[in-house]
Amino acid sequence: MRRLQLFEILDQAWCPPAVRHGATDYLEAITSRGDVYRSIQADFFRAIKDCGAERVIDLCSGGGGPWLSPGWRAALAEYAPLTVVLTDKFPSDVLSARLGVDSTLSCVNFPVDAASVPESLRGFRTIFSSFHHFPDTVARNVLEDAVRSGDGFAMAEVTSRTSRALATILLMPIFDWILTPRMRPFRWSRLLFTYLLPLIPLVVLWDGIVSCLRTRTPEELLTLTSSFPQFDWTAGYAQGGWLAPVYLIGVPKGSQMRVPQGRLSVAQDGSPGSLHNADRKVPQGRLNVRLSKLALSRFASPLTTCAVTMDCAT
Numbered sequence: 411m412r413r414l415q416l417f418e419i420l421d422q423a424w425c426p427p428a429v430r431h432g433a434t435d436y437l438e439a440i441t442s443r444g445d446v447y448r449s450i451q452a453d454f455f456r457a458i459k460d461c462g463a464e465r466v467i468d469l470c471s472g473g474g475g476p477w478l479s480p481g482w483r484a485a486l487a488e489y490a491p492l493t494v495v496l497t498d499k500f501p502s503d504v505l506s507a508r509l510g511v512d513s514t515l516s517c518v519n520f521p522v523d524a525a526s527v528p529e530s531l532r533g534f535r536t537i538f539s540s541f542h543h544f545p546d547t548v549a550r551n552v553l554e555d556a557v558r559s560g561d562g563f564a565m566a567e568v569t570s571r572t573s574r575a576l577a578t579i580l581l582m583p584i585f586d587w588i589l590t591p592r593m594r595p596f597r598w599s600r601l602l603f604t605y606l607l608p609l610i611p612l613v614v615l616w617d618g619i620v621s622c623l624r625t626r627t628p629e630e631l632l633t634l635t636s637s638f639p640q641f642d643w644t645a646g647y648a649q650g651g652w653l654a655p656v657y658l659i660g661v662p663k664g665s666q667m668r669v670p671q672g673r674l675s676v677a678q679d680g681s682p683g684s685l686h687n688a689d690r691k692v693p694q695g696r697l698n699v700r701l702s703k704l705a706l707s708r709f710a711s712p713l714t715t716c717a718v719t720m721d722c723a724t
Contacts, residue, residue, distance in 0.1 A: 411571040411572075413571065413625075413626060414620075414624065415545050415624060416620045416623060417620070418543065418616070418620050418621065419613045419616060419617055420613065420617055421543055426609075428600075428602075429610055430500060431502055431503060431504070432597070432600045432603050432604065433614055434472035434473040434502060435473045435502075435593050435597075435600065436473075436586050436589060436590070436610065437472055437473060437475075438472060438473030438474045438475060439589045439593050440589065441475055441476055441538070442478055442480075443479075445476075445479055446568045446653060446655070447476040447482075447538060447568070447655055448481055448651065449649060449650030449651050449654070450566045450648040451476075451481065451482060451485055453564075453648065453659065454536065454566070454659070457661055457665075458489070458534045458564075459489070460562075460661055460665040461561065461562035461662065461665055463492070463533055463534035463561060464533070465492070465493050465494070465495065465532070465533035465534070466494040466495070466533050466534050466535075466536055467495050467497060467527065467531045467532070467534070467535050467536070467561075468535075468536045468537070469498075469522065469524040469527070469536070469537045469540070469552075470497075470498055470524055470538075470539075470541075470543070471496035471497055471502075471538075472498055472502065472539075473505065473508070474496060474505055474509075475496075475538045475539065476538055477496065477515060478509070483512070486515075487514065490514070492514070493513075493516070494514060494515050495516050495531060495533065496509075496515065497517070497522035497527075498522065499521050499522065499523060499524070500521065501517070501521065504595050504597075505517045507595055508594070524537065524540075524544075524555075525551035525552045525555050526551075526555060527555055527556075527559070532561060534561050534563070534564070535556050535559070535562065535563045536563075536564050538565070538566055538567070539568065539569070539621075540567075541565040541626075541658075542567060542621055542624040542625040542626065543624070546634065550634055553634060553635060553660070554637070554638065557638045557640050557660070560640075562660065562661045562665070563658075563660045563661075564658070564659045564660070565657065565658050566648070566655040566656065566658075567621075567625050567655060567656055567657075568653045568654075569618070569621040569625045570622060570625050570627075570653070570656060571622055571625060571627075574652075575625075575653060576619065578652070578653060579615065579618035579619055579621075579622060582614045582618050583611035583612070583615050586610060586614055587604065587605070590604045590610075627656065628645035628646050628647065628656060628657075628658075629645075631656070631658040635658070635660065638660070639663075640662065641660040641661060641662055642660065642662075642663060642665065643658065644659050644660075645657060645658045645659070
């Protein structure tokens with residue numbers, strides 16, 4: 411299925427704040443309760459450790475994302491004194507209350523552009539469920555800004571251009587109706603726009619379908635990184651749940667990034683410290699594809715050789 415860069419309502423400045431915050435509250439609730447990013451958690455923390463980061467800057471956080479889930483909070487506690495700062499272009503007005511007194515998690519109340527992060531917010535950058543929002547030009551700007559900071563980058567999304575993902579999205583309004591009474595802090599506006607005038611479920615449904623159609627494959631994610639050889643990049647699908655999150659992880663050259671076993675991993679070749687050597691012997695049970703002289707765009711320098719290795723070992 412071809413990727414479509416359609417529009418999402420939550421991206422629009424005209425989206426009513428009550429609807430926006432109600433939708434992002436729901437997305438945080440389903441992300442936390444479903445623990446949908448559990449399968450990529452170890453790889454993210456491994457990359458953070460490899461970079462020697464003491465702080466994570468989470469971009470496009472919305473209502474909080476997986477960092478608020480019990481599993482991610484427990485993992486964060488194991489990596490003390492690592493801390494996480496949640497940021498967004500449209501900051502949630504209740505996020506600070508949701509964080510409570512947790513010293514490892516904080517948020518900022520001013521807008522943060524993922525393509526131009528303030529120098530005061532240095533740290534390993536993460537993005538969950540939002541990278542598909544960016545058209546290719548902006549996505550490259552986001553990666554370029556991360557590479558310029560030199561602190562490491564990782565993104566993951568559970569949406570994908572698959573029938574399973576699209577079928578799951580069709581159930582989102584039902585989950586919204588079920589979870590809304592349990593969401594905290596309580597908002598009368600959330601009840602109004604969920605049950606009486608169901609704008610929140612409709613926005614969640616529309617944006618969810620569009621998100622699936624906009625989400626990139628690992629190969630497409632790697633294509634965006636070809637202009638940034640300063641980092642080692644790996645991309646793939648993290649198996650282990652109903653929906654396998656697609657991920658992209660980049661760390662500065664020289665960091666000890668390790669490619670997970672049993673997953674599709676994609677990496678550039680032809681520069682020192684790259685993860686894969688395109689001329690190496692491919693073990694039985696793996697698929698190796700080589701693309702030569704791939705001119706990606708006016709923003710990307712030609713990629714001399716790209717190695718795509720799919721681990722199929724049982």
